[in-house]
Amino acid sequence: GESVGLHLPTLSVQEGDNSIINCAYSNSASDYFIWYKQESGKGPQFIIDIRSNMDKRQGQRVTVLLNKTVKHLSLQIAATQPGDSAVYFCAEGDNFNIFYFGSGTKLNVKP
Amino acid sequence: GAVVSQHPSWVICKSGTSVKIECRSLDFQATTMFWYRQFPKQSLMLMATSNEGSKATYEQGVEKDKFLINHASLTLSTLTVTSAHPEDSSFYICSAYRVNGNTIYFGEGSWLTVV
Numbered sequence: 001g002e003s004v005g006l007h008l009p010t011l012s013v014q015e016g017d018n019s020i021i022n023c024a025y026s027n028s029a030s031d032y033f034i035w036y037k038q039e040s041g042k043g044p045q046f047i048i049d050i051r052s053n054m055d056k057r058q059g060q061r062v063t064v065l066l067n068k069t070v071k072h073l074s075l076q077i078a079a080t081q082p083g084d085s086a087v088y089f090c091a092e093g094d095n096f097n098i099f100y101f102g103s104g105t106k107l108n109v110k111p
Numbered sequence: 112g113a114v115v116s117q118h119p120s121w122v123i124c125k126s127g128t129s130v131k132i133e134c135r136s137l138d139f140q141a142t143t144m145f146w147y148r149q150f151p152k153q154s155l156m157l158m159a160t161s162n163e164g165s166k167a168t169y170e171q172g173v174e175k176d177k178f179l180i181n182h183a184s185l186t187l188s189t190l191t192v193t194s195a196h197p198e199d200s201s202f203y204i205c206s207a208y209r210v211n212g213n214t215i216y217f218g219e220g221s222w223l224t225v226v
Contacts, residue, residue: 034215043117043204043220044155089154093215101147101155 010106019077019109023090023102026071030092035064035075037086038104044089047075077107085109114138115207117218124195124225131191132221134205140185141207145215146178149202161188195225 013019025033031052036044048059050066050073057064063076073090090102116135124130134144142163147155159180161167167180177199179191188207192199204220 036217041202041220041222043217044206046214046216049214100157103154 009103010108012108012110013080015080015082015109015111017080019075019080019084019107021075021077021088021105021107023073023075023105024071025073025090025092025102027092027094027100028071029094032093033064033066033073034091034093035062035073036089036091036101037084038089039086047088080107080109082109082111114209115141115205115216115218117205117221119221120219121222122224124223126196126225127194129191129193130195130223131189132203132205132223134188134190134207134218136186136207136209136216139207139209139211141188142185142210143208144182144188145206145208146180146188146190147204147206149204149220155204158190192223195223197225199223200225 034049035047037047038044048062048064050057050064055066061078065074077084085108087104087106089104092100114137116137118133122130144161146158148158149155157170158173158178159167159169161180161182163182163185169175177193179193182188200223202220202222204217206215206217208215
């Protein structure tokens, strides 16, 4: 089932550094994963997705890595900018029938 | 621009009234839409999965008579919070699955405050 986090972990990075946000998923049957960014008071914004037949996918300044063996997902942000400050969620889905979110990580970019 | 629109963005209602929140996919057809609820500083909690033309599938612990979901067309799903109470106050978010593009997009969310 879904996970709910009461206290979001926070990652603080210096502007210009690379950020790595991690996520563990629980359902071995999940075959589609998405990273979302959510700014305060707004709905989640799609960042990048990956299917279970891939280990890595790159976007603009972002890379998602999938390790199915240990059910781990990570989001790498290159040259982090102040505008990247937000809460980041990973989500797992099984053929779009069910779609659950992880507990989220707050990214704080220091100027 | 937004591809999934939610309305209203903010709503305040009296306890005991019912509130309807709309979720529209703006330029694509969405056979599947999802409704989430989010409490402050917490993750999104899936409430139900809505398939066009059929009954919604509710997650365990979500009252289907309390949160009525209708997905009557390929571009519109509605969530009605019936007989709202202060504990229903929350941020409600919908998402829609875009078949062409194979991606899920989210609405901007709707703040519900029950007084």
